[in-house]
Amino acid sequence: MKKLLVLLLLLISTLCGFAQEDVNECATGKILSLTKRNQNARMQAPQAVDNNIDITYYKLNLSVNYTPKNIKGEVTINAKNKIVTLDQVTIDLQNTLTTDSIKIGNRKLTFIHQSNQILIKLDKIYAENQLLSFVIYYHGIPGSSGFDSFVFGTHNNAKDMAIWSLSEPYGSPDWFPCKNSVDDKADSSDVWITADKYFTSVSNGILEKTIENQDGTRTYQWKNRYPIAQYLISIAMSNYTLYQNQFNFEGQTTMPITHYIYPESLTSTNKIALDKTSFMLDLFSKKFGLYPFIKEKYGHAQFGWGGGMEHQTCTSLTVPNSGFETLIAHELTHQWFGDKITCKNWESIWLNEGFASYGECVYTEATGGKSAYDAYIKSFMTSAKTAKGTIYVQNVSDINEIFSSSRTYRKGASVLHMLRGIVGDDKFYKILQTYTASKNAYGNATTEDFQAVAEQVYGQKLDYFFKQWIFGENYPKYKFQWLSQPVADGTFKVKAEVSQSLNTTPAFFTMPIQLSISGGLGDTTITVFNDKQSQTFEFVLKSKPTNVIFDPNNLILKDLETINVLGSEPIIYDDFGLTIAPNPSSEDIDVSFRLAKSSIVKISIIDFSGKEVLMQSEEKLQTGNYSRNLKISQFQSGTYILNLNVDGLNESRKLVTVK
Structure with a gap:
């Protein structure tokens, strides 16, 4: 198996070096990791979760040992009861970890830990909307599902130690107890990590305190005060070198950018790439709305996995990586699309990954111009043509299906490219800004939620577009x-x-x-x-x-x-003598035409986005000259196409309306 993995890695490296048609073939780590793990990954079907409670807070207090490899944890979970009366809850935790006890205050609770879930008998009956808080004490060796959810690894040719988590999509219970549901975000979280002083331990939010313990360990206390999905809670630990700079937005807002990098990777070349994070933050804040976690930080923590993972405020990242800059752009875009607004279910993962992939295109356009953008999106579209099935994922028990490179990433990005083509640049970015500031902000969304925002900004229905591209298959x-x-x-x-x-x-x-x-x-x-x-x-x-x-x-x-077909081919349609008067016009117009035979006639007006804005009922008319009066006072000033359809043949004229 090791030889097979080496051969796969060599093949992937070759593709990265020579596949010019797919300019970011290796820019997305989830795709690369799936290729590496395809033969032996544990595909973990989602379990039913306890929807009687609404999670409001997680506090992870972890002691992590590298030798021997294990963790010991105290996880505080605050929740609100959603049903009339509640006397028990179910929390997800893999059986590879041992639950020692569960407490509310000083009172121990009765529980059963089996089938990767803990059924907890509460201390009393809780009324609807009543808050509850309990602490789960546990220990053991974390399991590993999906993309390797918890890893004791190495770097620097195996000379140095590294530990990291990557929970997406279902791996959080491999290392901490939680409600393993993407659509129930905690309102805030804390992560405290105690380990040997060798480790600099990194997590979400801001570093509130570092404590030197008498036993030779060090504790890092990280505080996050934004809503967060369980799979975005993370840890990354190693002998990092901290490389910092600042993000200043429009001379008013300042935020630290923190890069925790393996010492051997902090080269001048990699510093140049990392320094571009500030430019990307500025660019995306202008395109998508202000960086959503501006009161805390953004940055990276290097890990040994093949790519990147958009952990909230602290992306885990391979350094260096082929397509390093676009990888940074991809994961940063996730802070808006994936972290601030998270897909409501894994079927809708394109709202995370398709948008982040399009963020690569936005960055490429900003740095390389339209020609670079055109080449980049063309590579996506070439890949998207190989996609099978609907962008809306049909089988979420298989992570290969969820994170399909051609469908979820490249076709998802192509959908946004096409939407931009329909609505125009200004409205496209207004749609993205309105979406990130909508009721879904710091919560969850479905395709229907995004469609509603797009229609609100565009001013026209887009049912046909989303139905065929997200819930349909293939391409025209x-x-x-x-x-x-x-x-x-x-x-x-x-x-x-x-x-x-x-x-x-x-x-x-x-x-x-x-x-x-x-x-x-x-x-x-x-x-x-x-x-x-x-x-x-x-x-x-x-x-x-x-x-x-x-x-x-x-x-x-x-x-x-x-x-x-050019030139003097015999004319295969009649001349209907179509005229419009007056033209330009502000109110009524007279549409005149002639018929050489009895025909079925329909008149319509189309705006320059291609939408039919006026349509008259079909008429059956005899031979003769005709005139029809149309009221256009409700139209905005602009240019339209008036189309006359006679027995399936069309004759058109440009119509200009003025106010």
């Missing part, structure tokens, strides 16, 4: 063709045909699509709203088009086959 495979034809008045009609291969769920994808049209008078980009498997769009241009490019900015995850 388009075929696109177009032709142009001169018209008697010197203009040119362009007919663009869009069709999709049939999919499973959804049968086809509904998306606004940009078309870039090149011609003698320059380039112009229009947006059409494709909501049918096969659809035809028509436009009138003042000059002959030389090219029509489908999705020129790569805003859609897709495959595309383009067939260009």
Whole structure:
């Protein structure tokens, strides 16, 4: 097995060095670790938790020994009763650890510890909303599930000791008793760590006190006063060197940035990368809202695991790592998306990992410009095409499914890229800022919560978008063709045909699509709203088009086959003589057209995001000339497309509204 793991690591290293299409192949530690542990990882199904209580506080008072390897703990849990009467609670703790006693005050409680849970008989009956507080005393050798939830390791060619935790997703009970539920955050926490003086011991929040004990040990007391999910509580211990600087936001807010790094890793090159944390904090505070734990700290604690883990206020990090800067950006983005707002369930993990992966793109764009962003997101989209199943995770008992690199990370990030393409840059970042300041702040969220915020800011429904991309499978495979034809008045009609291969769920994808049209008078980009498997769009241009490019900015995850048909092909649609008067207009418009035969007619108006904002009922009309009056006073000033559909054929005109 050791040889197999070495071969896997060599293969991964090779991929990191040469896979140019996937620029951050090794930037996310969870993906790398899964590759390494694929053959022997213990896949731990989630257990039912006690939803009769609401956890309000954890205090971990731990004594950690490296030789022999064990921990001894006193964990205080405060909770609130959620039911009418409560006389017992269930807490999660692996059977590899021994529960010595449980107390409320000085009174010992009766308990049964089996099947990785402790059933505790309380000292009395608690009324609804009544608070309770108990202490669990335990000891033993921590178990290890998922990504290795608690490790006694080494560094510096095995010369030096290191200890760390990594509880995501289900590993917290491997080393401390808790309610192992992602959607029940404690309001605050304390972590006290006592160990040999060799160790500098690091955890969440701020270091409140360091105590030198008479037995030669040292105690570090860490205090966190922000809500925290159980899997984000962490410890990291080694002979660290502390490397510090400051984050100053807009000349007003100052916060320490603390990097706890193995001495042999604190090179000048790694310092340069770590120093960029301050720039990232400033960038993301402007893009996402102020860093959410500004009253405490941000920083890193190096560990021996292959990548990074977004422990609240103190990311655990491999140093160095391929893609080091983007790894820092990824884990820092998690402080907003994953820590401040945590997915309500593991099925919705894309709200953590897809967003953090997109944070890499935001950083890449800020430092390398649009071309660098385009290349980075293209690599994500290439990977996303290999994803199987829905982004909404169907099997959360398997961490390979939860942390699928192509689906949860890369396709999740691609969804945000597409959303940005639909709503525009300003509204996209307003959506992210509104989301991080919403009712979900310092709590939990589902896709539906994020969708509600996106719709609130955008001002339009996005059901079609989230339903197909989060709860649907695959991606659209388009075929696109177009032709142009001169018209008697010197203009040119362009007919663009869009069709999709049939999919499973959804049968086809509904998306606004940009078309870039090149011609003698320059380039112009229009947006059409494709909501049918096969659809035809028509436009009138003042000059002959030389090219029509489908999705020129790569805003859609897709495959595309383009067939260009240019020049003097026989016209295959009628000239309906469509006119709009007045144009521009502020109130009513008269839409005139002619029919050469009995036809079914429908008139619609589409805004430039591709959304249909007005639609008249279908009419069956005979041969003749017609005029229809439309009221547009409710429209905002802007440019729209008025479309006339006659028996499935479309003729369009640009409509300008003014106030």
